[in-house]
């Protein structure tokens with residue numbers, strides 16, 4: 643089972659990790675040690691964290707998710723890829739669809755991996771920092787937006803993983819992270835183990851192309 647999953651993950655993992663894939667190795671090791679499938683299928687998402695300075699304070703825009711995965715939690719803006727999209731295209735489209743905003747500047751800063759103890763699903767989330775917006779965000783069918791001072795982020799009402807990586811993101815770091823969720827993922831919202839690895843300074847500021855970034859389980 644584990645060998646099959648490894649082969650399948652390798653075949654599917656067409657979007658290279660920013661680093662040498664040490665986190666994938668650890669995830670595979672966890673599968674072997676626990677006998678719980680950790681890389682059954684890989685699904686890619688984008689997530690955009692929007693910043694502004696308002697009345698002298700640095701602020702982060704979060705949206706209250708109104709439906710679907712992560713409903714009831716504050717998060718950045720993003721989602722799944724449409725056919726043929728690059729990572730950047732997906733991030734820009736999702737941000738505009740969910741908030742009405744188009745940024746002047748957006749840079750890729752992190753890649754997050756999520757595993758769940760009760761499923762073989764591996765989620766890979768490409769995180770951007772965006773800045774420079776003409777208007778105010780609008781409420782959409784998916785998100786109700788609100789600006790938060792960066793020293794008043796509502797971590798208790800967010801995905802548990804945010805407590806581990808968002809402070810580092812706010813500090814301007816670039817990294818790759820792995821967050822291993824307890825069974826019940828969305829409902830229990832508890833990270834059992836995590837790792838955050840800084841990206842080497844030589845890492846390009848844009849993600850690799852994602853031409854074949856459509857990964858479906860066999």
Ligand SMILES: COc1nc(N)nc2c1ncn2[C@H]1C[C@H](O)[C@@H](COP(=O)(O)OP(=O)(O)OP(=O)(O)O)O1
Pocket residue numbers: 687688689690710711712717718719720721722723736756765767801803804
């Ligand atoms: C599991 O932990 C997560 N933590 C954080 N911080 N963010 C997460 C986690 N899991 C997913 N996300 C992000 C990734 C995406 O930005 C959204 C989920 O996107 P969604 O499923 O809503 O995708 P859409 O294409 O927008 O969905 P629709 O089909 O409803 O349009 O959350």
